[in-house]
Amino acid sequence: MSVTPSAHPDPGSTSKAEARQFEMDVLVGYILLYGVVLSLLLICAGLIWRLVNTGNLHFDYELSGMNLFQLVATELKQALHAELRPRLFLSLGIAVLMLTPFIRVLASVFYFLGVLKNWKYTLFTSLVLIVLTYSLFLR
Amino acid sequence: MVSFELLFPISILAGFVGAIGGMGGGVILIPALTLLGVDIKHAIAISILSVIATSSGSASAYVRDHLTNLKVGMFLEMFTIVGALAGARITIASSSAPLYIIFGLVLLGSWIALFAAGHYSWHEPQTQDAFSRWLELEGSYPDQVLGKTVHYKARRAYFGAPLMFGAGVIAGLLGIGAGAVKVLIHDLVMGLPPKVSTTTSNLIIGVTALAGTSVYLYAGLIEPGLAAPVILGVVIGAFLGTRLLVRLSNQAVRRVFLFILLILAAEMIFRGLRGV
Numbered sequence: 001m002s003v004t005p006s007a008h009p010d011p012g013s014t015s016k017a018e019a020r021q022f023e024m025d026v027l028v029g030y031i032l033l034y035g036v037v038l039s040l041l042l043i044c045a046g047l048i049w050r051l052v053n054t055g056n057l058h059f060d061y062e063l064s065g066m067n068l069f070q071l072v073a074t075e076l077k078q079a080l081h082a083e084l085r086p087r088l089f090l091s092l093g094i095a096v097l098m099l100t101p102f103i104r105v106l107a108s109v110f111y112f113l114g115v116l117k118n119w120k121y122t123l124f125t126s127l128v129l130i131v132l133t134y135s136l137f138l139r
Numbered sequence: 140m141v142s143f144e145l146l147f148p149i150s151i152l153a154g155f156v157g158a159i160g161g162m163g164g165g166v167i168l169i170p171a172l173t174l175l176g177v178d179i180k181h182a183i184a185i186s187i188l189s190v191i192a193t194s195s196g197s198a199s200a201y202v203r204d205h206l207t208n209l210k211v212g213m214f215l216e217m218f219t220i221v222g223a224l225a226g227a228r229i230t231i232a233s234s235s236a237p238l239y240i241i242f243g244l245v246l247l248g249s250w251i252a253l254f255a256a257g258h259y260s261w262h263e264p265q266t267q268d269a270f271s272r273w274l275e276l277e278g279s280y281p282d283q284v285l286g287k288t289v290h291y292k293a294r295r296a297y298f299g300a301p302l303m304f305g306a307g308v309i310a311g312l313l314g315i316g317a318g319a320v321k322v323l324i325h326d327l328v329m330g331l332p333p334k335v336s337t338t339t340s341n342l343i344i345g346v347t348a349l350a351g352t353s354v355y356l357y358a359g360l361i362e363p364g365l366a367a368p369v370i371l372g373v374v375i376g377a378f379l380g381t382r383l384l385v386r387l388s389n390q391a392v393r394r395v396f397l398f399i400l401l402i403l404a405a406e407m408i409f410r411g412l413r414g415v
């Protein structure tokens with residue numbers, strides 16, 4: 001049971017709930033950290049490749065009328081069919097950056113549902129997830 | 140198009156000054172980008188993308204230090220993300236001049252908030268309303284200065300939630316984290332301790348920025364060639380600024396930052412009134 005009554009907390013269950021809350025903090029913290037670092041590395045890789053290839057850092061492409069998933073699909077398709085290009089890394093870096101808070105919310109839903117068994121917050125985080133999913137699939 | 144050689148150092152500077160002032164890079168970045176000749180809507184779109192990086196980066200450390208209240212964050216996120224979606228759509232539909240004026244006014248508002256922030260002090264004992272208790276909005280964090288664990292209860296969530304929708308609109312509309320607004324709501328309305336309120340606001344800013352970014356991405360306002368140096372620069376600048384902040388005198392830093400903020404606010408409003 002995750003909801004410890006605040007008036008008369010049973011010491012044993014409180015510390016267990018607290019420990020689980022601590023675990024969740026760590027999980028969320030590392031998702032955010034690794035997501036941002038990976039995205040920055042991808043962007044750096046794209047820039048360095050471009051610099052080595054052409055001697056400049058001038059990327060000139062727009063992403064018009066594409067949502068995140070269309071963007072990733074298009075870039076990967078081009079990478080498979082044509083040649084690998086530095087811009088793939090740039091676009092993937094942006095995609096990873098955008099997915100970082102999304103995955104944080106996704107992990108929170110599962111944590112509230114599976115570990116903390118807190119229905120109230122499972123519902124709240126699910127609502128956040130639904131709105132974010134809608135926004136990523138805008139068309 | 141603005142060159143990498145110019146964008147990169149300017150973004151480092153924006154991230155640096157923003158971090159030193161205790162705000163994200165957006166408030167400095169957007170005026171700077173528009174001065175370089177970037178269209179304000181593109182500047183807003185790129186800024187809000189970079190906000191995901193800076194806020195998630197610093198949130199990761201705060202969350203692991205158990206300063207952030209995840210429940211408070213996740214409850215309030217429901218409202219900020221909807222606000223951000225609405226705000227971003229307004230920006231896309233709007234013409235440029237009003238955006239300059241609104242941006243300047245929000246900078247002025249942040250200026251007042253920062254100016255007033257020095258006079259706020261948190262009190263520990265609080266009665267909690269039934270709704271906030273039902274939401275389980277309470278927690279504790281280890282305070283290293285006091286050398287003990289501080290327990291706290293948030294209150295007035297029914298009032299904080301709609302205000303957070305408004306903070307989300309501002310974030311989506313102007314491409315900033317709007318951290319100053321969020322911290323103000325946490326502090327004054329919900330009664331969170333300052334450390335919890337700033338770190339929780341950081342967590343909320345990440346998802347709120349994502350909601351806004353999706354709208355701008357789909358509208359075709361995010362140019363990766365512009366975004367890449369800005370994201371890298373702002374993150375590097377914010378990292379350096381946070382490191383330096385510990386060693387600087389608070390008062391001197393605050394004065395310089397408040398001065399810069401005021402100049403930028405006046406400049407944006409002036410450009411907006413002139414019709415850009």
